[in-house]
Amino acid sequence: MSSSSSPRTSDGERTKKVAIVGGGLVGALNACFFAKRGFQVELYEARKDVRTAKDVRGRSINLALSYRGRQALKAIGMEDQVVSKGIPMRGRMIHSLAGKKSSISYGTSNQYILSVDRANLNRTLLFAASQYPNVMLNFEEKLQQYNADNGILTFMRPDGSTHEVSHDLVVGCDGAFSTTRKQFMRQTRFDYSHVYVPHGYMELTIPPKNGDFAMEPNFLHIWPRNTFMMIALPNMDTSFTCTLFMPFEEFEKLTTGDEVILFFKKYFPDSIPLLGVEALKQDYFRLPAQAMISVKCSSYNIGCKSMLMGDAAHAVVPFYGQGMNAGFEDCIVFDELMDQFDNDLSQCLPAFSRLRVPDCHAIADLAMYNYVEMRKHVNSRWFIFRKFVDNILHFCLPRTIVPLYTMVTFTRIRYHEVIQRSKWQSTIINTVLFVMGSSATVIGTALIFKHFPKQLNIQLRNWNFNLK
Template identity: 50%
Template sequence: MEDRAKVKDKKIAVVGAGLVGSLEACMLAARGYEVHLYEYRGDIRTMEHVPGRSINLAMSIRGRTGLGAVGLEEKVIKEHGIPMKARMIHNLDGTTRAIPYNKDGKCIYSVGRRYVNEVLLTRAEEFPNVHIHFNHKLLTTELEKGVMTFLDTSTNQEVTAKADLVIGCDGAYSNVRKQMMKKPWFNYSQQYIPHAYMELCIPATPDGKFAMPPNYLHIWPRGKFMMIALPNQDKTWTVTLFMPHDIFLSLDTPEALLDFFKIHYPDAIALIGKEKLVKDFFANKSLPMISVKCSPYHVGSTCLILGDAAHAMVPFYGQGMNCGMEDCVVLNEIMNKYDDDLEKVLPAFSEHRNPDAEAIVDLAMYNYVEMRDLVNSRLFLLRKKWDDLLSRLLPGTWVPLYTMVTFSRERYHLCISKKKWQDNVVAKIVKFCSVAGLVAGFLFAKTEAAHTLANSFLHQVNSLATKTLAVVDRS
């Protein structure tokens, strides 16, 4: 992107230097704005341990596009990302089976949250027009005036600053959004799910190798709860245990924990190690998961929210970061369209992005059920077979939902409407097969043997039809 003189005198404050805020700072700097990036924490590049959420994340095309816009896709994906080409399902009896993400062999990548954040901060610092202020906790904002008050946690002093535009990238519990909620016509809803999550770790083997096949997202679906594991660069695995909060509370002794694992995750005990499992479980806290919808995302031409601040979602579609990074790409596209006229850009962004953000928040909630339950069910696999068959017969026209969401930049709300259309088509094909079977049965069942054969065929078609319709209904 070339420097653009007309925006050079405009100052933009980005609050929150997480994954989305640090990417947004780079993108605005590349457009020529003077950018001030304010972050509550210290500089994570200098910390031994960074407190907070998930250690690694699944990155797909939307996040990659964001990184690509600031020249970092190659670095993050090629030098650091670990490809995960399929889900690896761990059954109760210890057997495993792979379910590929799609028929073309496209994959998602396991990336370290800290690594990606650090790379983005370093990139931001390379722009002379980016100024990073660590240890600055936003306290209040006058949204229409762009006036912000921070607590400088290194001096314990309050500091005020002013910007032409304040962009809140301050996460699911956004302070900027809290101030927007005081405005009329700002809609907001949030939902905590009954499940919580806790991160555990599968260490590398004594000879420094991965303890499980690395190029998979491993899943232990157990109906009411589940566990997943993503590979790390150091050959360890970050394991995330998802289950209802009350079950976490009930596992209050090492014996209770080990008994629970023996029943539900027997193969994981050896992988994690008995002692380590007990030590890590009781040293950790289970954390809640929240889903947030709100609109609009802007106030006049002076304030905007992006990322989790605008649309926090449960993590089951692996899209929170991807969607947040895509926000930055979409905002950039809209800035191009309206030639940086913020009075037009901000409302256009809210209008364009809201249906997509709400769609992926809903899809993530849907996958909350699918991952722990459907992925393990024969009906889910049956529907997957239909999808694979139809996408082979109609390449480009029939794209399964997961593929659209994860491997394309199709607008999220269109992914949902296309899936509904597909469900209709599948239901019609199945009904047609049933009727055709019935007619064939009557026409050709002249002898008793042929009659039995026709009946059995009919029975199978009917059973397939009923099962497929059940899947269509559930989705």
């Protein structure tokens, strides 16, 4: 590990300098990965240092940490520390309109996702990065301009002054509205698109009850209502963070506290005693419903000096719980490429784009699909039946049949391969179920004719008479 005061390696080569723009989750994790490889790392974050700031601003949707993210944390020795601050969620707890609850497990008994607090995780990763002597963390440094041709970045400080820095590699981890990405958009043959989904989200809180969780803590609670839904994730302080997702026009219809209560009595009646009438009235109007954006672009690199990771490259809607996990997987995929190509950035960056673009486009599509599943399909008996069949087949043929959710959440099968494999599996399973259903119908009909010929002949004559 190189020290910031020793800019050369042991064999006399100059230590490469990496600028990471963005000190959020992916930026902080990336700093650890690059520091472990001996790079001189400078991280620049526009906001205050969340480790010391009293008011942490930004998105606060609870995060669901799963296998992909955990593998990245494991690679830098942080998995156990982070997992110890999370709450296992072993399945979905579905709340019907009548208040009945039913659970759907995510997989086997040892498979679960973790509810983790975004701000606490960000603090943990920044603290880990700060422990490397070759990492410098810079806060309240807002990127104003980046020239990819000469590698110069211009940052503005809180007093309005600016300064320029240059690095061998610039990694943009500055979120869905990335300033770094703007430089990419000036390049020829760079594809970019974003979509705002017509639904917004609003956060509410279920406080502890008698010092304990007010609901079963080891589940992701869902109130599916076809065109909208509410979810609740457990927190370490025994509260739940609830998120209401629905079309913006539905949010806008509710203009008074009484209208909010009537709406919740109609669609989420069992949640009112948990949320509290007065608290619900206040929380609903604390902030307007927030927008959700899905970003796709290609490629993720400019030559061998600039690259995008995390939301800057592939912001996704939160319905598969894979935004953070995909961003963390970016870090470990690039680290694996650095092993493969012996730290040769000229090979690693193009290879990273080739690998990650199809996968991150795939998870963006899966996340959009899963919103429909969570708010609508979980109410379907066919969905429940298929989940049961998939799990049984996975138990009997663990390497041949793997449920879609399991592949996404509990493996590192590439996202685009997950979609291909899921389509193939669905075709096979649906065909088998159709054949079995048809066979059962034929056999059942034959048995009826065999055992009840007289009664059937009488009934058939009656039907024939009625037709005449």
